[in-house]
Amino acid sequence: MQMTAEEREVNKVAAKSGANREIFLPPERERVKDGGKPHVSAKNFSIFYGNFEAVKKVNADILSKYVTAIIGPSGCGKSTFLRAINRMNDLIPSCYTTGTLMFDGEDVYGRYTDEVQLRKKIGMVFQKPNPFPKSIFDNIAYGPRLHGVKDKKMLEEVVEKSLRKAALWDEVKDRLDRNALGLSGGQQQRLCVARTLAVEPEILLLDEPTSALDPKATAKIEDLIEELRGSYTILIVTHNMQQASRVSDYTMFYYEGDLVEYAPTKQLFTNPRDQVTEDYITGRFS
Numbered sequence: 001m002q003m004t005a006e007e008r009e010v011n012k013v014a015a016k017s018g019a020n021r022e023i024f025l026p027p028e029r030e031r032v033k034d035g036g037k038p039h040v041s042a043k044n045f046s047i048f049y050g051n052f053e054a055v056k057k058v059n060a061d062i063l064s065k066y067v068t069a070i071i072g073p074s075g076c077g078k079s080t081f082l083r084a085i086n087r088m089n090d091l092i093p094s095c096y097t098t099g100t101l102m103f104d105g106e107d108v109y110g111r112y113t114d115e116v117q118l119r120k121k122i123g124m125v126f127q128k129p130n131p132f133p134k135s136i137f138d139n140i141a142y143g144p145r146l147h148g149v150k151d152k153k154m155l156e157e158v159v160e161k162s163l164r165k166a167a168l169w170d171e172v173k174d175r176l177d178r179n180a181l182g183l184s185g186g187q188q189q190r191l192c193v194a195r196t197l198a199v200e201p202e203i204l205l206l207d208e209p210t211s212a213l214d215p216k217a218t219a220k221i222e223d224l225i226e227e228l229r230g231s232y233t234i235l236i237v238t239h240n241m242q243q244a245s246r247v248s249d250y251t252m253f254y255y256e257g258d259l260v261e262y263a264p265t266k267q268l269f270t271n272p273r274d275q276v277t278e279d280y281i282t283g284r285f286s
Contacts, residue, residue: 038062038063039062039063039104039233040062040102040103040233041060041061041102042058042059042060042100042101043059043099044057044058044059044099045057045100046058046097046099047084047095047097048097048098049092049094049095055077055080055081055084055254055257056257056259057099058099062233062235062250063233064233065230065232065233066233066234067225067235067247067249068248068249069235069236069237069243069244069247069248069250069251069252070237070252071238071239071244071251071252071254071280072253073255076257077256077258078237078252078254079207079208079237081254081259084097084108085108085122085203085205085235086119086122086123086203087108087113088119088124097109103118103121103122120147120200120201121202121203122201123199123201123203124196124205124206125189125192125193125196125204125205125206126207126209127208127209127212128212129185129188129191129192129212130192131180131181131192133179135177135178136172136180137177139180139191139194140158140162140195141155141158141198142195142198143195143196144158144198144199147199158198159176159198160173162194162195162198163191163194165227165228166190166224167190167223167224168187168190168191168194185212185213186213186216186217186220189209189210189212189221190220190221190224193221202232202233203232203234204228204232204234204235206235208238209221209236210222211238211239222243241269241281244265245265245269248265249264250262250263250264251263251264251265253272253274253280253281255276260276261273261276268281
């Protein structure tokens with residue numbers, strides 16, 4: 001597929017600035033549809049563990065209210081990039097970044113960025129379900145309480161709304177006082193999604209959210225992503241090519257720290273522009 005004049009011009013700028021990969025710009029009709037402003041924007045953004053450059057000079061715009069899958073072999077930098085968006089990598093002492101990563105026009109790694117407020121707006125669900133050893137109700141109410149909500153009726157409303165959004169309300173509404181650890185694995189993962197939604201984030205980061213689940217539970221998580229599509233910006237790291245093709249609007253392919261290709265999902269899977277992408281999605285290496 002040929003690049004538009006806009007893409008060619010932006011890539012010329014990237015080359016002059018030292019970027020080693022193309023900048024991805026979504027189709028103009030979708031930029032206009034969304035107001036033209038990226039929700040997250042990386043410019044020459046690199047992530048290091050000590051001297052090791054785990055993610056290399058990423059240049060990419062991620063528009064709001066779409067689902068973006070991040071694929072690639074183990075150790076390629078996809079989860080590292082995902083965690084960088086809400087600064088979860090700050091918990092690793094040797095990790096640091098260069099370049100810029102913007103969220104809603106603000107520098108994620110700026111001096112005055114409040115990490116607590118950032119993580120309120122950019123929620124994360126991890127590979128393995130990690131409910132708190134508390135009641136189902138208290139798991140969902142934890143975040144709102146942390147951010148100052150004390151009114152019992154308001155908390156009840158937040159809990160119900162969040163569980164409904166996570167397609168879990170009907171399964172747990174009669175046992176909200178029971179320990180969340182008694183739920184099945186799939187229910188626990190949807191509970192973790194509900195817990196994240198309770199603080200009204202703008203972005204959901206899903207780091208291999210179904211890798212520890214059986215096919216039935218996986219299908220429910222995928223159905224949930226479909227339900228949330230259009231209401232949140234969703235980024236999902238997955239090793240499952242079929243899952244990426246099913247749930248996402250766009251797909252990013254990482255290889256050895258490079259963002260090799262970033263395109264509408266259908267295009268990337270049917271007509272990849274890079275040979276490395278084609279080799280990966282056709283199973284020539286994993």
